[in-house]
Amino acid sequence: MVSAEERLDAVFHALSNKTRRQLIADLAKHPARVNELARPYDMSVNAISKHLFVLEKAGLLERRQDGNTQSCALTPLALSSAAEWIEHYRQYWTSQLDALASFVEGHQE
Known part of the structure; x- marks a missing residue:
């Protein structure tokens, strides 16, 4: 079974x-x-198929066999885990920058 960290x-x-x-x-x-x-x-x-395989392995797309051709469709749900991880650190850096701004503004007076 693949862990959440491995999927991320x-x-x-x-x-x-x-x-x-x-x-x-x-x-x-x-x-x-x-x-x-x-x-x-x-x-x-x-070469494109190799890139698509990486996307498929990450859960970002699914391939379907249509006769002799393969079609691909985006399955963006896997992006939600990356977005959550980024959001956590965006909040951290926003609070850090807000604290720095308050410090600088307090020392300018």
């Missing part, structure tokens, strides 16, 4: 590559076949 690691790994981030943006518009996803990139279908 997989999501951040998937998001660490600009091609995979662009594939997520492409799939957010509409589901697409693998060859359609590969078309705008200077990559082979095989």
